[in-house]
Amino acid sequence: MAPLSDSSSSEQQQSILVTGGAGFIGTHTVLQLLRGGFRVTIIDNLSNSVPEAVDRVRDLAGPALSRNLQFYLGDLRNKEDLEKVFSETRYDAVIHFAGLKAVGESVAKPLLYYNNNLIGTINLYEFMGKYGCKKMVFSSSATVYGQPEKIPCVEDFELRAMNPYGRTKLFLEEIARDIQKADPEWRIIHLRYFNPVGAHETGHIGEDPKGIPNNLMPYIQQVAVGRLPELNVYGYDYPTKDGTARNRARTGEENPSFGDLRCKLENFVDEIRDYIHVMDLADGHIAALRKLFATEDIGCVAYNLGTGHGTSVLEMVAAFEKESGKKIPIKLCPRRPGDATAVYASTEKAEKELGWRAQYDIEDMCSDQWNWASNNPYGYQPQP
Secondary structure (H helix, E strand, O other): OOOOOOOOHHHHOOEEEEEOOOOHHHHHHHHHHHHOOOEEEEEEOOOOOOHHHHHHHHHHHOHHHHOOEEEEEOOOOOHHHHHHHHHHOOOOEEEEOOOOOOHHHHHHOHHHHHHHHHHHHHHHHHHHHHOOOOEEEEEOOHHHHOOOOOOOEOOOOOOOOOOHHHHHHHHHHHHHHHHHHHOOOOEEEEEEOOEEEOOOOOOOOOOOOOOOOOOHHHHHHHHHOOOOOOEEEEOOOOOOOOOHHHHHHHOOOOOOOOHHHHHHHHHOOOOEEOEEEHHHHHHHHHHHHHHHHHOOOOOEEEEEOOOOOOEEHHHHHHHHHHHHOOOOOEEEEOOOOOOOOEEOEOOHHHHHHOOOOOOOOHHHHHHHHHHHHHHOOOOOOOOO
16 A cells, blocks of 8 residues: 555544554554544553653654644543543544453453453443544454454454454444444444554554563564563464474474474474554554545445465564574463464455555564664663
């Protein structure tokens, strides 16, 4: 997709509320919205982000565009926070990122996920309806597909999430369909994607999770900069026929990343995921937003956002090593409860109906991730 250009004067008047806009995907999307001529309001409780991230978005946007950005510290579960946000500005649409997102944590703490993700979103719908804002782009997840019988995943597949996090996304999709069916004025797009990675090409904004990362790439980058000793790779007992790791184990090549683990790799089959560059993802959300504005009868519809092919964990490790010049020690671990083996997306529908296609490859993702990590080894915080 071509870079966003200056928008028409009508688009410049459109105001977008971005929930969770201080987070990883949120900051990159907010930057693209500002560059696309939109006025943007962020509401974020900073449970997994920091104010510095918003400040850096302002830096990248520049003084003129930054005047179109405002920030509220607030929680969607607090109706007083939502009342303040909606009473002070009229919004044309909402992009909804806010929510907890770690599969393993959701298995251990399901009530936390149901409370945060479901109640917060239900409250958001209530206030959107109250103030006449009935257009939403919802950050769903490819975890709604569970472990599909075949891949790539197509939007009309049966939905059967395998863990509490995925079920919150599935339940919220169902809630949205019910809301739109009851009131056809609503226009809702669900965007399903798996693993956003990479960072802005400047290295000025990127992913900065609090605590031990739950996702692959921030974990890899923390190993690369010396914050963590090794990468835990989950899945040596996956019952799949994929032979990626086995083939590597038999090459006989001496790779310090794998070292003496090569014998164990005979029984290891790593996860296959559809990794997507965060900038592609940000542009995908804006393509969906423009689709909402342009299509009166869109109803409630889902699109996959991805590259259209899967990459294994070990392939991603190898690509990162190549781009960064760093060796990543790994430790093989049993698979985590609730994880699927192989899932990646069909993107034909998004290409046809949204005019969107991923532009970045795995090398770009790893290069930009390393640029962010090497310039910000402790994320947005100064080195302790």
